[in-house]
Amino acid sequence: MSGWLGPAEWQAVALSLKVAFWATLLSLPLGVLTALALARGRFPGRQVLNALVHLPLIMPPVVTGYLLLLTFGRRAPVGEWLAETFGLVLAFRWTGAVLAAGIMAFPLMVRAIRLAIEAVDPRLEQAAATLGAPRAWVFLTVTLPLMAPGLIAGAVLAFAKAMGEFGATITFVSNIPGETRTLPSAIYSFLQVPGGDGPALRLVAVSIFVSLLALALSELLAHRAAKRVAGR
């Protein structure tokens, strides 16, 4: 199989996996918080937050990427601040690809988690409270486990989206081999030249294979979680 894909392609596969993994993992807690705020919060900016979360879904990816560039680029205030304060550079780095993929996947993740939160029976949380559990503990031991199916669904949607994200990523972090040249960028390159269809389709196959593996894993986890939630 190593002959089937060149080393540059394997590099792209590995990078895409790394990016999708971190994008999913890092956005999960934030996704849960956001979904929680949207599902349960009663603060004035709720609708604005909701709109904001959905923006990456609505806007063309290129625009999202460009906005990221204008915000987190080296010359951009936030980007500069991050670089100076934390030494965190995003533009042209794989970390930036993580950011781009995470942001593009965010609406999908939040929606799934929010649905799951809304399906949690608040009477169980009340019961936990009467037993003396503070809100955070109730959330960790009752709400979170009960919304596990949605959490898993959200994570797998985000992972798949992150594996496939192209527009925002290439716009924000460009296409630097080994650093930001993800699978979709590689596929795009092949598709641009006559005769590149073959290698492109090989990479598509790899991408599908990896994502379906993640999918199958998530189904397994979701099945167990659903059984738990049903109390069996």
Added chain:
Amino acid sequence: MSGWLGPAEWQAVALSLKVAFWATLLSLPLGVLTALALARGRFPGRQVLNALVHLPLIMPPVVTGYLLLLTFGRRAPVGEWLAETFGLVLAFRWTGAVLAAGIMAFPLMVRAIRLAIEAVDPRLEQAAATLGAPRAWVFLTVTLPLMAPGLIAGAVLAFAKAMGEFGATITFVSNIPGETRTLPSAIYSFLQVPGGDGPALRLVAVSIFVSLLALALSELLAHRAAKRVAGR
């Protein structure tokens, strides 16, 4: 405001609305069926169906669009058959844009609906059955209303995605003014040329405005549905 966008841009806005509307509407019943099969079905091809549904999320949109072209194009067997049997031409028509947008939005829709189905208490469906209701009636009068919040979430995700879909659409139906030049395609065209950023951003604003309107509407509906489902 009519001075703010030219007639060609208004045309793109109208077309995108039309495409997103039909894509959402037509894929809803299929989305419900698919979600139902995935959530409740116990047939051998279940995992394959699940994988298939997720494909558009995993594959680069361009690849999806290209596959659509290879399947439903004028030269393609299915495309030819559809054209001859039903007079239905998809490639390079707005109907094809509906198909592309619908397919790209499908995984998001199915996931949301599936989560909602899984949250429906089967004991209520059992209760309906003991009252003499056949399965289809139980589904219509118990399952469907109880999963309304997920249905709405699925629809709004699909609509937003359909409004924003670009890669698969331009690949499958190209970017023909008045026929297949949707808002994202128009935005793309502007973004490809220097000085096009202004008009592009205006179109992005319109796109965001329309989608947020749909979002706000859906929140209202979902709120009501959630209240109903909670029995209040």
Added chain:
Amino acid sequence: MSLSVDIAHRLGSFDLNVAFEAPAGVTALFGRSGSGKTSVVNAVAGLMRPTSGRIALNGDVLFDAKTGPEQPPHRRHLGYVFQEARLFPHLSVRKNLAYGQRFARPGAERPDLKTIADLLDITPLLDRRPGTLSGGERQRVAIGRALLSAPRMLLMDEPLSALDAARKADILPYLEAVRDSAGIPILYVSHNMTEVARLATTVVIMDAGRVVKAGPAEEVLSDLDLVPMLGVRDAGALLQATVLRDHDDGMTELSIAGGTLFLPDMGLGPGSRTRVRIMAHDVILADHRPEGLSALNILHGRVIALRDGRGPGVIVRLDCGGDTLLARITRRSAQALDIAPGREVWAVVKSVSVARTDIGAG
């Protein structure tokens, strides 16, 4: 009209293995918590598929593990009142009640929604959603919903446990009417012996997934062997009685095998047959016919058997002209009165202690 159940099933470590016949009338499933009552009802309703066995209603096979596919729940037309109400949260109370009406079997007698709602005292709730109802209100709506689906049989899993005495007293006569007039058999799960005694024509006692005893209510409930299982408090006898006449002061005179009984007016005409339940602890024994007591009912009988209970009590089984009567007295009294098999005694039964809810038409 008869349900025949003979099933086996395994739930985790719990083994269900029951066989019984539920003839016309009310069959009470009685047993401690976790003995498998709900599981049996679920199997009858088609919500649980037993591993083996057969369930038939009037010869119509609902399920047979041997001969293939069972009838799906919705074709069985059994009105099931669940242990938890299971109302449809998104529908108003009215729509919940009406849900099964459209599927009523053609030709079935269809009760009227308004009548049932009035009976259950839920008319003011009709436009509310279940989420705002109190526990007892929910349970009443669930009963109404099952009744209105015009079922072939009613399955009731502790339907009245969330209800106060007054509400029970309103609903029980209606269930009796259903049992008697509509000829709809009822499978009735309850922990409440008063309810069981009043309604049940047949009693099935379950323990740990097995049927311990099944048969006509009179027989099962006055079985001394079952006293420990039923609970001493609930020991008693069921007697067949015929109404002789209604008196002006609101009393009804009944004839039983061993004499006459006076009970509060039951609204039955002379000649009607009925059943009365006399709890063992409501019977006082005397060695002579006592006078000057407020108790109107004094029966003459002969001691058949004695059985020691836990504690200082004994249960005395009497024969009163053919009927069986149970009396629960202290061992001290038994010695004082020299109670032994063969002894002739008078049984004092306070007429009012045969309470309204303990009188059931038989």
Added chain:
Amino acid sequence: MSLSVDIAHRLGSFDLNVAFEAPAGVTALFGRSGSGKTSVVNAVAGLMRPTSGRIALNGDVLFDAKTGPEQPPHRRHLGYVFQEARLFPHLSVRKNLAYGQRFARPGAERPDLKTIADLLDITPLLDRRPGTLSGGERQRVAIGRALLSAPRMLLMDEPLSALDAARKADILPYLEAVRDSAGIPILYVSHNMTEVARLATTVVIMDAGRVVKAGPAEEVLSDLDLVPMLGVRDAGALLQATVLRDHDDGMTELSIAGGTLFLPDMGLGPGSRTRVRIMAHDVILADHRPEGLSALNILHGRVIALRDGRGPGVIVRLDCGGDTLLARITRRSAQALDIAPGREVWAVVKSVSVARTDIGAG
């Protein structure tokens, strides 16, 4: 140790407006379905915020509409047994039981999980998930969970309604022990007068969102005005008694104001004070002291009042050496015995009719 509740709230068209004091011991909330009992308990637990009023436990203000933020539910440390069990479906029975343990107040006496599980007969279920439990099993786990959180007060909303008599008989003494030893007040919602009479030190009768009557159990339960509300079947009197001695045959001799009573052994030492409940329908009146009866308890008293009931019955209120006793007899008997205020009568009480579950320590 005392809970003071004075709240008003509106739920749709339902108006809740109650004020009562729940002193140490068990306060029973008694009322028909929909009278607002669960709403009151929810307010006490902090799950419902009343529009106005004040709730305080031992001077600790849980809620005061005037003075700002109420205590959140988890700070109140009230063990709530819900009308529906509300177990955590994703946790094993063991983890459900243990859930509140870690939040027990420092210094609180913590019951042991094993002890409680054994008491409730749920030890074999510890590793199961709630989804597989029967209705009664669920309810028992819910009781255990609340007990194990070592609460300052117990709120129990019909905790035993899904349980059979035997299970009830196991759990009630434990609740009594909690009441008496741990000094934990209990707010207890029940439709079951037997439970209420046994446990309650204070009774609050509710109707349509209002408190109809509240006070010490003896007083409220023997109030003739409340007979129609409590249900004739449940009328009765609570008497304070002192144990005189335990006899060899398993009987305990008690002294009450009006004489002596013999009851089945209660396992209390001589000198202990206790409460006995005598149901109105368990009392027979006689115009002379009857002889040769199996009933051991015959008290002498004087008629204070008569009240006609629905139907052919009357309730007679007697004064027995200072204690109040209720008797329910037929009008016919009342006439035959010439019952009228001032008349001296003998009250026959079957010792065993003062049943085990009707004896409570007071």
Added chain:
Amino acid sequence: GKAQEPVTVFAAASMKTALDEVAALWARDGNPPVRIAYAGSSLLARQIDQGAPADLFISANPDWMDWLQDAGMIRESSRRTLLTNALVLIAAPQTIAPGTTDGTVTAGYDIAAALGDGRLAVALVEAVPAGLYAKASLQALEQWDVLQPRLAETDNVRAALRLVASGEAPLGIVYRSDAIAEPAVRVLGTFPADSHPPILYPAALLPDAQAGAAPFLDFLSTPEAKAVFETQGFGTDPHP
């Protein structure tokens, strides 16, 4: 049945500004309006291969036109080179870089030094025409090896231009036509025409093009149209 439809032109996206203006001229002269679908040349070529309802194809590079020609999907006789372009080195406003001599980027001009620690924005060097040309030029100027690890490749020229305009990349290589239209960037110099394959924009009619398509194609070569193209930075003489 496409007789009643307007003439449809498939054109490379980078030509939008100029071509829209020319089409407006054409329509103003009383001709039936044409509709122009813009996308990447590779995509348009594939779509034509799949039977897209286009009458005229204008590609941003000859490769895809050759590919279509090999497939027999264009009228060979109608094929012509419409426009040319040049490759320029651009700088962000804040970039401090030495000027080039005569406005030409030569082998002696040290792009790497001018970059500082920044990156050089180019279109995908293995895929997008502008990137392919840039690679060829850099190789010809013998700076490729130094610069290759310092590239910031983008999916199209316009994105490379945007990187420079926003200052994210200090320097970039784009078409002259792009640089001219973006006031935020400064042209440092043009790459020698012989450092890369000629940058040509071929056009051709499709086999079953409508009758109205040929006149429009011809119109694109009129002085009127050429003037528009030239203001946009394109060359109109394919054989200089």
